[in-house]
Amino acid sequence: MNAVNEGGLEWLSAVEAAAAIREGRLTSRDYTEACLDAIARQEDTVGAWTFLDRDYALAQADAADEAHRLGRPHGPLHGLPIGVKDIFDTRDMPTEDGSPLHAGRTPRDDAAAVARLRAAGGLVMGKTVTTEFATYHPGKTANPHDPRRTPGGSSSGSAAAVACGMVPLAIGSQTNGSTIRPASFCGVVGYKPSFGAIPRNGALKLSRALDHVGLFARDVPDVALLAECLFGCDAEDPDTRPQAVPPLLRAALSEPPTAPRLAFVPGPVWELAESETQEAFGELIEALNEADAAPGLGKIEQFDLSEGFSEAQALHAVVMETDLACNLAREYRDGADRISPVLRAMIERGLNQHGAYDYARALAMMPALNEALEEAFFNFDAFITPAAAGPAPFGLEATGSPAFCSLWTFCGLPAITLPLLRSADGMPLGVQLIGQRGADAKLLRTAQWLMTRDFT
Amino acid sequence: MNAVNEGGLEWLSAVEAAAAIREGRLTSRDYTEACLDAIARQEDTVGAWTFLDRDYALAQADAADEAHRLGRPHGPLHGLPIGVKDIFDTRDMPTEDGSPLHAGRTPRDDAAAVARLRAAGGLVMGKTVTTEFATYHPGKTANPHDPRRTPGGSSSGSAAAVACGMVPLAIGSQTNGSTIRPASFCGVVGYKPSFGAIPRNGALKLSRALDHVGLFARDVPDVALLAECLFGCDAEDPDTRPQAVPPLLRAALSEPPTAPRLAFVPGPVWELAESETQEAFGELIEALNEADAAPGLGKIEQFDLSEGFSEAQALHAVVMETDLACNLAREYRDGADRISPVLRAMIERGLNQHGAYDYARALAMMPALNEALEEAFFNFDAFITPAAAGPAPFGLEATGSPAFCSLWTFCGLPAITLPLLRSADGMPLGVQLIGQRGADAKLLRTAQWLMTRDFT
Numbered sequence: 001m002n003a004v005n006e007g008g009l010e011w012l013s014a015v016e017a018a019a020a021i022r023e024g025r026l027t028s029r030d031y032t033e034a035c036l037d038a039i040a041r042q043e044d045t046v047g048a049w050t051f052l053d054r055d056y057a058l059a060q061a062d063a064a065d066e067a068h069r070l071g072r073p074h075g076p077l078h079g080l081p082i083g084v085k086d087i088f089d090t091r092d093m094p095t096e097d098g099s100p101l102h103a104g105r106t107p108r109d110d111a112a113a114v115a116r117l118r119a120a121g122g123l124v125m126g127k128t129v130t131t132e133f134a135t136y137h138p139g140k141t142a143n144p145h146d147p148r149r150t151p152g153g154s155s156s157g158s159a160a161a162v163a164c165g166m167v168p169l170a171i172g173s174q175t176n177g178s179t180i181r182p183a184s185f186c187g188v189v190g191y192k193p194s195f196g197a198i199p200r201n202g203a204l205k206l207s208r209a210l211d212h213v214g215l216f217a218r219d220v221p222d223v224a225l226l227a228e229c230l231f232g233c234d235a236e237d238p239d240t241r242p243q244a245v246p247p248l249l250r251a252a253l254s255e256p257p258t259a260p261r262l263a264f265v266p267g268p269v270w271e272l273a274e275s276e277t278q279e280a281f282g283e284l285i286e287a288l289n290e291a292d293a294a295p296g297l298g299k300i301e302q303f304d305l306s307e308g309f310s311e312a313q314a315l316h317a318v319v320m321e322t323d324l325a326c327n328l329a330r331e332y333r334d335g336a337d338r339i340s341p342v343l344r345a346m347i348e349r350g351l352n353q354h355g356a357y358d359y360a361r362a363l364a365m366m367p368a369l370n371e372a373l374e375e376a377f378f379n380f381d382a383f384i385t386p387a388a389a390g391p392a393p394f395g396l397e398a399t400g401s402p403a404f405c406s407l408w409t410f411c412g413l414p415a416i417t418l419p420l421l422r423s424a425d426g427m428p429l430g431v432q433l434i435g436q437r438g439a440d441a442k443l444l445r446t447a448q449w450l451m452t453r454d455f456t
Numbered sequence: 457m458n459a460v461n462e463g464g465l466e467w468l469s470a471v472e473a474a475a476a477i478r479e480g481r482l483t484s485r486d487y488t489e490a491c492l493d494a495i496a497r498q499e500d501t502v503g504a505w506t507f508l509d510r511d512y513a514l515a516q517a518d519a520a521d522e523a524h525r526l527g528r529p530h531g532p533l534h535g536l537p538i539g540v541k542d543i544f545d546t547r548d549m550p551t552e553d554g555s556p557l558h559a560g561r562t563p564r565d566d567a568a569a570v571a572r573l574r575a576a577g578g579l580v581m582g583k584t585v586t587t588e589f590a591t592y593h594p595g596k597t598a599n600p601h602d603p604r605r606t607p608g609g610s611s612s613g614s615a616a617a618v619a620c621g622m623v624p625l626a627i628g629s630q631t632n633g634s635t636i637r638p639a640s641f642c643g644v645v646g647y648k649p650s651f652g653a654i655p656r657n658g659a660l661k662l663s664r665a666l667d668h669v670g671l672f673a674r675d676v677p678d679v680a681l682l683a684e685c686l687f688g689c690d691a692e693d694p695d696t697r698p699q700a701v702p703p704l705l706r707a708a709l710s711e712p713p714t715a716p717r718l719a720f721v722p723g724p725v726w727e728l729a730e731s732e733t734q735e736a737f738g739e740l741i742e743a744l745n746e747a748d749a750a751p752g753l754g755k756i757e758q759f760d761l762s763e764g765f766s767e768a769q770a771l772h773a774v775v776m777e778t779d780l781a782c783n784l785a786r787e788y789r790d791g792a793d794r795i796s797p798v799l800r801a802m803i804e805r806g807l808n809q810h811g812a813y814d815y816a817r818a819l820a821m822m823p824a825l826n827e828a829l830e831e832a833f834f835n836f837d838a839f840i841t842p843a844a845a846g847p848a849p850f851g852l853e854a855t856g857s858p859a860f861c862s863l864w865t866f867c868g869l870p871a872i873t874l875p876l877l878r879s880a881d882g883m884p885l886g887v888q889l890i891g892q893r894g895a896d897a898k899l900l901r902t903a904q905w906l907m908t909r910d911f912t
Contacts, residue, residue, distance in 0.1 A: 233698060240699030242689060322812040326820055354812035356778040364782055 009034035014080055014168040014222040015249075021068065021079040028068075028079025032061035032123065035081050047140035048161040048212060052084045052126035053095050057081060067112030076229055076249075077123030083161045083216075086127040087134050087204035088114050092453045097204050098130040098154075099429025100137055100426065101335045113171055113213050113235050115190035120229035125167050128157025134173055134204055137340035138399050143185060145427055149392040156215060159186040162216040170216040175206045175320060176409055177388075177402025179214025180417045184430025185392035185400065187419040191215045191223045191444075192392030192405075195412025196241055196435050199228075199234030207323035209363055210316070210409060212455040220448040223416070224252035227440070241344050251441035252448045256381075262288070263303035263376065265383040265434070268310040269403045274390035280429060281420045283384060288453070303376060303383065309369065312407040315362040318354045319410075325350030333363040348366040348373060369411050370437055371385030382446045387417035387430030404432065414440045416447045461754050465490035465871060467511030470536055470624040470678040471705075477524065477535040482526075484535025488517035488579065491537050494621040501603050503596035504617040506542045507549050508582035508827065513537060516579040531577030532685055532705075539617045539672075542583040543590050543660035544570050553660050554586040554595055554610075554686035557791045561586055567658025568690045569627055569669050576685035581623050584613025589784060590629055590660055593796035594855050599641060605848040608638030609855030611670060615642040618672040625682045626672040631662045632865055633775060633844075634860025635670025636873045641848035641856065641885025643875040647671045647900075648678045648861075651868025652697055654683075655690030663779035665819055666772070666865060676904040679872070680708035683896070707897035708904045712837075716902040718744070719759035719832065721839040721890070724766040725859040730846035736877045736885060739841060744909070759832060759839070765825065768863040771818040774810045775866075781806030825867050826893055833892035838902045843886030860888065870896045872903045 009031060012020070020026035024373065036054050043049060055119070057279040063427065064079035089095045089107035094100045109115075114124065129139035141156035144147040146165035151160040155172025159182030162170050172179050174192045185191020191214065198213035205211060213230065228248040231239040262286050273281075285300050322395035325332070325347045332347050339347070376383075386404050393400055408415045417430035435443030460619060462787040476482035482847040484563075492510050499505060520535035545551045565571075570580065572678035585595035587610040592795045597612035600620035611628025615638030618626050628635050630648045639646020647670065654669040661667060669686065671835030673679035684704040689696045721742050729737075741756050781788070781803045788795065788803050795803070842860050849856055854903070864871045870893070871885035889906065 060704045235697065237700075238695070238697070241691070241694070243691075318812060320817045326816040327812050330815075351813050352811070355808070356774060356810035356812050356815035357781050357807050359812035359815050360782040361785075 003339055005425070007263050008038070008165070010038045010165040012168070014077075014217060014220055015225055017168060018078060018225070020073050021040045021064070024068070028057060028061040028064040031079065032057055032081045032348045033259065035125065035165070035167055037216070042144065042164050042166065046142055046144050046160050046164055048083070048128055048137070048157040048166060050096065050129050050157065055091075055123050057123060064121065064123065064336050076225060076430040077117060078121030080122050080169060081125035081167050082117055082122045083126065083128045083167040083283045084114060084124050084132050084159050085155050085158050085170070085172040087173060088171065089152060089202040090114055090124055090127065093124065093127055094434070095127065098132045098134065100338050101331050101332070107202070109160065109202060112199040112236065112281050113203065113230050116230050117171070117226070122229070128155070128161055128170060128172075130154050131156060132174065132340050133348065134206060134344055135324070136342045136399060138396060142321070142396060143392045144177045145187060146392070149394050149427070150185065150396055150399050152388070152392060154178040155216070156399065159183050159188055159190065162186070162188045168217065168222060169249065171226070171230070172214040173203060174212045174214040174409055175210045176316065177405030179212075180217070180387050180405045180430065180432060181400055181402055182417055183216055183417045184387035184428065184432075187428025189217050189220055189223050189416065189418060190430070191227060192409065192414065193227060193231070193440050194349060194414045196239040197440060198230045199232070199237035201234060201236035201433070205327050207320055207327070209319055209366065210323070212313060212409065219435050220416070220418070220444060220451055221249060221307065224248040224444045248441055248444055253442040254445060256445055260381040260449055261379065262300050262382055263380040264300050265303050265385045267305060267385050267404070268312060270402070270405060272389050272403050273386050276423055277386050277390045278427065284421065300384070303380065306372060308372060308408060309333055310370065311409035312410050313403065315365055316363045316406045318358050321350035322344050322354050332366060338410060355380045366411060373436070377439070379418060381435075382443060383434040385431040385432050385434065391423040391427035391429050408434050411437065413437050414443045418451055420451070464494070464621070466621040468624070470533075470673060471674055471681055473624060473852070474532065474534060474536055477520070478530050480524070484517040484520040484579070485514060487535065488513055488537045488581070491581065491621070491623055496606040496618050498600065498622065498737070501549050501616070502598055502600050502616050502620055504539070504584055504613040504622060505582050506595070506613065506622065512548075513581050520577065520579065530682060531575060534577030534624060537572055537581035537623050537625040538578045538682070539582065539584045539614050540570055540580050541611050541614050541626070541628040542586050543629060544627065544657040546570055546580055546583065546805050548584055549580065551583065554588045554590065554785070558793050563658070565658060568655040569659065569686050572686050573604060573627070573682070578685070584611070584617055584626060584628075586610050587612060588796050588799055590634060591802065592798045592855060593782070594852060598852060599848045600666070601643060604854050605850050605883070606629060606641065606756060606852055608636040608844070608848060609640035611672070612855065615639050615644055615646065616814050618642070618644045618674060623677060624673065624743065624877050627686070628672060628683070629659060630668045630670040630861065630865055631666045633861030634771065635668075636843050636861045636871055636886065636888060637856055637858055639672055639735065640843035640871045640884065640888075643884025645673050645676060645679050645872065645874060646886070647683060647872045648865070648870065649683060649896050650870045652695040653896060654686045655688070655693035655696045657692035661783050663776050663783070665822065666779070667777055668865065675682060676872070676874070676900060676907055677705060680704040680900045697715070697856060702897040704897055704900055708900040710901060712901055712905055714858050716837040716905055717835065718756050718838055718840045719836040720756050721759050721761065722843045723761060723860070724768060724863060728845050728857070728859050729842050731775070732879055733842050733846045733885065737745050740877065740887065756840070759836065762768045762828060765863060768825065768866050769859065771821055772862045772866045774814050774818045777802050778805035778810050779814050784909045822867060831869070833895070837891075838899055839890040841888050841890065843888040847879040847883035847885050850875070864890050867893065869893050870899045874903060874907055894912060
């Protein structure tokens with residue numbers, strides 16, 4: 001078993017560390033060094049990083065400390081080391097997209113999300129391992145709770161690094177289940193905001209309609225702190241919209257005016273959940289329904305989605321496979337032999353198997369399904385549902401199934417997984433909350449409320 | 457021959473009329489009555505309107521005059537009667553989309569473009585004839601210059617109404633060539649702004665990627681006046697972007713700092729131009745190249761688009777047919793027998809003939825083709841090219857070919873047609889100017905510069 005949470009400085013939360021640095025009680029160098037030491041101790045086992053330069057990380061930390069000494073204004077992430085999935089362009093580090101075909105890529109500019117985290121004072125600690133082109137073929141990362149198991153994917157390194165104290169925060173992505181699944185397997189908080197909330201320009205493009213930036217932290221306020229720095233419109237991402245950035249951290253830290261109404265939504269893939277997961281969920285709902293344990297919470301009702309939602313998995317596949325074929329056309333043409341069989345098969349289905357009408361209809365179903373959920377979100381603050389079929393599977397040749405995420409990704413709904421459950425053999429198992437599209441602040445408030453309930 | 461431009465009050469330009477109304481030299485009632493009289497005289501022949509209520513139009517004019525008397529602030533379109541293509545929802549008039557399947561539709565709300573023209577003080581004069589679902593099957597409208605000929609489509613009524621003094625301004629749409637073509641055939645200014653410049657919510661949706669709002673007027677400042685009131689972001693149209701509305705009218709009325717550089721672009725369909733059109737264009741370029749006639753204008757060079765652009769017509773068809781099938785799915789399912797054979801064939805091609813990969817690739821080609829034009833628009837202020845293959849064809853069973861518009865619509869470039877040429881038998885023939893995407897103000901300035909040159 002690996003050293004998960006043993007209480008050193010590296011386990012300080014991002015919110016705490018940012019406050020301590022701001023108030024001069026902690027230097028960015030000390031905090032970053034503690035994280036680098038955690039990496040040095042565990043990287044051989046966990047393999048979360050594809051690029052890491054200790055000296056360069058410390059130089060960034062020293063620059064943050066120097067800015068503090070000079071009295072320069074602090075951004076909300078001032079001095080915090082942050083892991084960046086290796087599909088986000090970085091102007092000072094390679095970006096190789098988990099594929100030998102992109103080995104040696106050295107982008108000229110930062111991706112929008114990277115530029116924003118730097119503008120908020122964050123340090124790019126290094127680049128975290130992604131599966132091949134953020135799809136299924138795994139990288140070198142192992143699950144920090146049990147290195148014989150997958151960390152999940154595709155944001156494998158980001159989830160694992162946050163889980164074992166290597167960084168308090170990391171960014172990843174989700175086109176199907178690439179944030180929620182690894183966060184669930186690694187026992188951290190994973191948050192996929194509403195579609196279009198965070199600009200994606202400068203990140204590997206798989207599917208305009210499905211790509212989301214995803215975020216990792218160890219608690220809800222931390223993930224809210226990071227999200228608040230990344231939200232907002234960008235002229236280069238046509239799916240971001242002009243709207244004020246919601247006060248996510250304040251929302252996460254505030255008590256709901258009345259106890260949130262949760263709906264248990266088994267969803268279209270409940271039968272795929274392992275029996276252990278089904279049982280754990282039953283117990284969780286029961287525990288939440290104990291009046292003493294969760295004061296003010298009405299009974300959690302089960303809410304069954306209508307027939308149309310069972311199609312979402314297939315609709316998702318039409319869009320994702322077609323867009324993969326389109327966005328990786330050059331790679332497939334010039335280097336099919338260096339693409340894994342699993343990805344090659346997806347690209348080939350995208351090239352040949354889908355009709356244009358089905359593709360266009362799938363895109364049209366996105367707003368239609370959102371509309372169909374309007375009444376549910378009038379009655380409920382959030383859906384509660386498993387984040388994955390079960391705990392991280394054994395073996396490092398695959399990264400597990402994203403099936404428990406596809407529908408929510410397809411609809412662009414905000415989703416967050418919380419490490420609330422444990423399997424019989426002690427592996428983490430995520431509880432996924434789903435909010436209404438655009439209502440990210442409310443979802444984070446509900447998530448923090450649930451995280452801080454005293455139930456067992 | 458019909459009464460085109462005989463010099464009554466109805467021929468006052470929108471800019472002049474708006475100034476006269478603002479200054480109390482003209483009432484909206486007098487102006488609107490003159491336009492209504494022009495309609496009464498010509499509607500039997502031209503058939504531009506599908507809904508018109510004289511009393512209701514005058515009631516709106518009286519309300520504008522009353523607001524003037526009360527000293528209320530004037531919008532830029534205060535008191536001007538405007539024609540609205542019958543695919544834009546209007547809360548006070550039916551909106552039937554040119555199809556018996558939508559007969560009797562009475563929308564609850566105004567389309568965004570209609571709401572904006574009302575907010576600017578404009579009156580909705582009535583609803584103008586559209587072809588069936590803004591595609592090819594014609595309505596009742598005839599060409600005001602020769603009623604044996606088509607007015608073009610799909611914005612048939614809007615183009616014809618403006619051409620014969622029924623209204624100074626009208627709105628229409630363009631998904632392929634539905635603004636530029638009828639404007640060219642009817643001898644008016646037709647303007648299709650950059651993709652996303654004017655919100656489309658509340659208008660018939662054929663294709664999210666191709667639909668544009670189009671505008672009609674008799675001169676460039678008028679069309680700029682109208683456009684400036686309609687531009688801008690709307691939360692309900694996800695393809696509008698947050699950016700300041702450009703000062704279009706001021707741009708149209710200002711002299712370019714140096715003479716614009718025009719490139720003659722035959723484009724991928726030049727061979728489809730009638731020989732008369734080819735000759736007229738040759739003479740136009742020659743006349744423009746006469747130093748005395750166009751002082752300061754460098755020689756107009758021919759600019760040949762690269763190979764990739766010849767594919768645009770086919771790419772456009774994949775997207776348009778597929779999206780038609782998708783957006784008219786209910787109509788096709790429930791009323792295929794009341795859909796014209798030409799539209800039914802398009803829908804059926806959209807249902808069956810295109811692959812998802814080709815569709816997604818077509819969408820990806822839109823930014824790629826725009827990038828390929830970057831250098832050309834560094835060297836040239838606008839492209840000059842025919843608006844149609846020739847003058848309006850005889851017969852009212854078809855509306856002519858949109859081929860000279862498809863590429864520019866596909867790329868979302870701003871396009872304007874100017875009634876600068878005449879065929880041997882006196883029919884108007886449009887000269888189309890194309891600008892860089894987003895550079896609408898510059899295009900309008902260049903267009904006005906060209907309109908006011910003294911060349912023959």
